[in-house]
Amino acid sequence: MQATDSVTLDNCADEPIHIPGSIQPHGVLLAFDLTGALLAWSDTAPQLLGLTPVLDMPLAALLLPPEVQQVVAECRDGIEDGEAPAAALEVAIGGRQFDCIVHVHQSRLIIEFEQRETPSDAVAAFALKAHAAIDRLKRQKSVDALLQLATEQVRTITGFDRVMGYRFHEDDSGDVIAEARRDDLEPYLGRRYPAGDIPAQARRLYIINTLRLIVDVGYTPSPLRGRAGAAPLDLSHSVLRSVSPIHIEYLQNMGVGASMSVSIVVNGRLWGLLACHHMASLQVPYSIRMAADVMAQVIASLVQSIEARDRARRVEDSAEVRTRVMETLLHNEEPARAMLAHAPALCESLQAEALIVSQYGKTMVHGAIDAALAARIVASLPAGDSDLVERTAVSDWPQDMRAALGQWAGMLALRFDPATAGWLLGLRREQIHTIRWGGRPEKVVVAGPLGPRLTPRGSFDEWREMVRGRSVPWNATDKLAATQLLGEMHRASVAKHIETDRARTQLLAMLGHDLRGPLHSINMAATVLQHGGAASTMSTRIQASSTRMERLISQVLDMSRINGGIGLGLTRSDVDLVALLQDLLDEARLSHADLRIESSLPPALRAQVDGDRMVQVVSNLVSNARHHGTHGEPIQVKLSEQGDQVLLEVRNVAPEIPAEMVPMLYSPLKHTSVGNVRNRGGLGLGLYIAHEIVQQHGGQIIYRYEAPQVVFTVTLPRT
Template sequence: MSAAQPSQPLGLDNCADEPIHIPGHIQPHGALLAFDGKAMLREWSGNAAALLGVAPAPGAPADALELGPDALALIAACLAELGEDGVPPAAAEVRLAGRTFDCVVHGTGQRVIAEFELRSQPSDEVAAFALKAHGAIDKIKRQKAIPALLQLAVEQIAAITGFDRVMAYRFRHDDSGDVVAEAVRSGLRPYLGMRYPASDIPAQARRLYTINTLRLIADIGYQPVAVHGMGGAPLDMSHCILRSVSPIHVEYLQNMGVGASMSVSIVVNGRLWGLVACHHMAPKQVPYSIRMACDVVAQVLAATVQSLDARERSALTEQAAGMRTHLIETLLHEDDVLAALAQHADSVAASLGAEALVFSQQGKLHVHGPLAPAQAAAIVASLPSGGDELLQRSRRDAWPGDAREQIGPWVGLLGLYFDPATEGWLLALRQEQVETVRWGGKPEKEVKVGPLGPRLTPRGSFEEWLDVVRGTAEPWSADHLLVADQLLGEMHRASMVRHAEMERARMQLLAMLGHDLRDPLQSITMAASVLQHGGEGHPLGQRIERSSGRMQRLISQVLDMSRLESGLGLALQLQPVNVSRMAEDLLDESRTAHPGVDYQAAIVPDVSITADADRLAQVISNLLSNARHHGRAGEAVMLVLERDAQGVRIEVRNHGQPIAEELVPQLFNPFKRMALHNPANRTGMGLGLYIAANIVQGHGGEISYRYEAPHVIFSVALPLASQAG
């Protein structure tokens, strides 16, 4: 690794400065020659003359070197294909100076690089090992699960190569790696189940693992051989099989007691998904063709992993598509958005990989799963106003300070801001994963001072080191984020449709209101004309009262609806109210206005609460009016007022059939379909109960419906002192 400046803090960023792709050295069990586009020798390793028996004269043409016809043919073929994209390696067996070499030639940039790697095994022995790889590939293809696939792969590679230990790493989202499969020689301590930190493989090493998927260090204690050249830019050795490795990596392996090492990358969709790491306790040279067989095994392994992942992703996509179809259909036909979401909570949670859900809109919450209401409220309170439509949190320290302790274990959040107009959120939640991690040694590196100044050193101990990890949840995968993004888009469109329908209903309301006002106003005008010529007590006076009262109620409901929908609220004016006297007065008014209705009462006297008297009277009047409209003719309407330790309960009862179950969730919604088509309430628009519910909630109370045969009962529970903010 390059020396860091004394003032620069040491960390993993410093490791990225190490130019490991241009080390300027090779391992000594082979020699290297590099030619330019005109086949002239430009770079050569210091051992080329002794090992190959050739004289590497600078600028000499390739065919002037005694490399043999097979090697020269590889070099010529590579020169013919040389271009910006490079030329993949080609290999042949050659004999030079009485030795057998694997000659491997590849092209990169403006160079053709020929590497001559010594081989001691005869060709028939190498071929036998390569045949084993074909059998391994067939077995790997038949695996149906990733854990079994990886275990089979390490066993097969161990059998092909003879390494003492073969491990399969699977990398996590933070680039740390778990040993998930292992084949180990008897007598060695197993590493299965241990985790290794991301710092063990710095970023530039990950890049090389991705583009050069197999690396061999035949002897950890080797002495590097320098690569000489004619000047210019350093030789890019990213694809070289003999490339010398980082001194820090050598030190790391020496600390593990390893004598030789081979790594085979598992690259899935262009990303380093995992790694097969092979260790031997003594030096070990694995012939190139056997290594290539292992590389093919790893490619089949990666393809199988990709296929299994794709199968899981396809199943998730199909499940999510079905969930979206049913959810959006319900949203478009259900008046209550939260109730519609609640109907599909199980399938939504499964598609998003969530342990709990919270649906929030216009201050109302619905919780699905083992989540306390107080925690749900704290989670909703922590949400930003506006901002990103897809909100992610996976760590406790990512939450606003006040919420970190209030949310309990629910540190993982995926928020879908599906309707900004009504502050509509769908929140998917995950609990923190408290786990004990078996690190393969303490993960932090240490700083030591060497000849080039301070530098990070690799870990010196690989004894098991336990760490309890808290405050983090499993991050949301790319697949779940895709599901969330698609669901968010569909919910956006459904919200726009709902808002368009609401706007049409508003226009319909105004049109109907204008029509309904026309007749009462005409009655008032005619009655006023007659009364100018008659005495008091004329029956038309009652007609004036009824018509003008109905007109006033319609106007008031429209104004209240507008305030609620615009977010202004109902502006409650709180003061002490004798609710018993209010109930009696309202009942008397109803008896006077509707003498044909049998009104009965059970009112506890002298009950006082803190409330807005006019708004509370509006609630009671609305419930009495509903009972009169919908009650069975000839049967009594009962007004009940009770007091207990919790507060006051007001109930209005009438004889009637129970409300259909599918309509109950819509009772307190505006513009209810059942109201728009109800002949018993010809002039109603379904606003009365909606406004009444908002008034009650504004007082910190609750309004509800139940059926106790033969009575339809609407009940209002209010605290003695209003909790309105």
């Protein structure tokens, strides 16, 4: 090999290992063009085959056994685009047994004779064991169990001292997740090996040629001879290909005498590897190696099935979650708050450990995350066009946020409604874990057998590294679930905006109509007064009309404050709720002579609330009962104390609210309220505003039906 001028990781990665110009010396390689003219041969040809190769010698002149000539003819017949897969047979030449392997690559016919000492009957017995092993592999249900059984079976049929099952990570480092070994060998199970142990060009060869054997790590390569100055022969598919001196040094540092690797390729990617080590030289017959290769293909197929089954289950579960979230977004005026009802399912779908929902400047959380930190996280999101933001490490966050993150490191943020700054964020904790490296992962520049260069690790003793500041990465399935959820949420938001625009148009039309009535009454009353009409009657009419206008305008302003994310601006003070309710109920009885109100109140009950806003809550609930209850039946109001909670109940006789209407009870401009014959001036905003006031007090308002009564229960903290 030609020496490189500088010593870098790129030099190692760029090593042309597919054109080494030599083979391992336990066999012979002959290369021909497609006309049958000899192009190249290994130095071992005269010794092992008794041949004296000459450049351009015809294949027929080499006097190879007839069965070899037949396999060559079949291989040539199968050529497509200059390629033909390998065909193999057993032959005897000059008293030696060989596995003969024939293939075509880049329009070069390559015949390899691999010397073998194992008798054919022993090989057949191993093949039967391999068949039984494959049947057992197919019954495994998990990846770990599959790899463990595979290492045990490959060791049984090949005789290696150690067989390890690797699984590679996204960064191409690999964990040993299964191992079968000789009892006196140090266990490597659970150790991780860095991506640099398999450079990019070696990884490529592992994919296109899935099995590689080194019979004796201490071998002296047999060079290839042929036309001087000709392009190097590509040995990517060769079974005798000589391997990189750097890899040989790597194995020698491990004390390995022979090595075999069998690739596990899933969806075109090197998913894993069966790595076999022997402490002395070991020749494994070709047919037994092919049995191990078939086992690896079965493993790849089973891994693909297991992972596809797991993905399908997650996709199905995520679809159910999306359906429920869609219904919530479409039927609730506050999607952010309503989505918290689905927080556990959303966490499961996104594989998140905490959830943040933010809209209209309001931020709510699910999980062990501080609300103030959640608000800072939302504020740190980019203002660009990206609707999906991913972070997997503390270093991915803005500099000024990192110190405040605490246990959190990973984030997947979905902007479901840009118009209202609607975000859904899944968070993952920092995964503090120890990687058990198989030796310190860094390569160093030393004077190796090939001179000063990047030399592989000399020690494979366990070396532990504490990894901090990273979460479990968001994998393809996580991001698929997030993308599909984001698409559904976008559609729901668009539909909601269309509905809101329609409601806004309807609201403006109703306000124009409903304000015209009281304004006309005020104008008429003013005209009568100018002409000496009855002052007391006109004064009452003006007051009633003004009150109605004030109520309509107040409700619209409150709705605007809520929708704009401003909030209602509570002013809490120590209030006697009993005195407040008594005044309110007395006023309602005076205003509506036919109204029957029965109250059950304690002597006194004090709480830290906004008194004016609580008047709105009770007034709206009583008004709702009056307009929708059975005429002539009493409205019952009960106030009580339960521990540190205040309970307020408003009951009235009425038909049960239809189930399909219950989710929209607290929505504004409901068609059941707007235009109600018993409340023609109503906008359907009463329950909506009452619900918001109660929630801003830290309480909740709940509807239930106790035949024949509709019951609304308000629960508030006293302080």
